Amino acid sequence: MTSLSLSRGRWRQPSVLPGFGLTFGVSVIWLSLIVLIPLATIFLRSAGMGWSDFVAAGFSDRALAAYRLSFGTAAAAGLVNVVFGLLIAWVLVRYSFPGKRVIGALVDLPFALPTAVAGIALTTIYAPSGWIGQFLDPLGVKVAFTPLGITIALIFIGLPFVVRSVEPVLADMGLEVEEAAATLGAGRAQTFFRIILPSILPALITGFAMAFARGVGEYGSVIFISGNMPGKTEIAPLLIVTQLEQYAYDGATAIATVMLVVSFAILLLLNGYQTLRRRRMGA
DSSP states (O other): OHHHHHHHHHHTOOOSSOOHHHHHHHHHHHHIIIIIHHHHHHHHHHHTTOHHHHHHHHTSHHHHHHHHHHHHHHHHHHHHHHHHHHHHHHHHHHOOOTTHHHHHHHHHHHHHSOHHHHHHHHHHHHSTTSTTHHHHGGGTOOOTTSHHHHHHHHHHHHHHHHHHHHHHHHHHHOTHHHHHHHHTTOOHHHHIIIIIHHHHHHHHHHHHHHHHHHHHTOOHHHHHHHOOOTTTTOOHHHHHHHHHHTTOHHHHHHHHHHHHHHHHHHHHHHHHHHHHHHHHHHO
16 A cells, blocks of 8 residues: 555656646657658558559669668768767866867757758868868779768768767766776776776667667768769668659658668667666666
């Protein structure tokens, strides 16, 4: 009886917002209007195509090449951002230096900068006649209009997700953890891989997932630097737009459905891994 009353008491704690029933209902309605219903229309239209037409449109050679490029470059950019995003977050949290606020503002710049502007700027820099491209071109390194250029664009727009995901976790950890490990005789490598990395790993995975999801659906910053060659540098979002411009709505819907299912499955696996890891650490 006592435990039951205590359990009910948790749900009836006073709150600034209205009760659970009302807030939960509003949340479900809002998510349905903004997320579930629009996504449901994609599946409904795909279901009306017929399996053979869906496979022909969603798994054509051109579409498969676009999937490989979009998901591959998004994953590569996410992994790069995990490494350098952690490094930047570490510097911003652990050290004080002149210009720290400026660097913090630069990290958030891709959030505010229009993606088309970023794409034009990156293309100008990395083109064969650009500021950096003119030095890479004689070495046989081509960035603009290649998958490498797409990866660089996705690194640019995905970096803030990793930095801002890891930064508060490092700030909460404090220097005491490292000092205690050093007192017990642990070296720098042991302290990082056995203490710091396990603590920030969920935040790193979250940052990677958000950067990856943003990269898969990115359009504005990629179309200028990719070259948009079908089967080579054509990303899946651009293929969807091309299908819409040709009034091939069924083809665009099929490609969007495949991307949606694959993206959701990958994010679900990452979230499942995080949940399993938390349970193991709790146990």
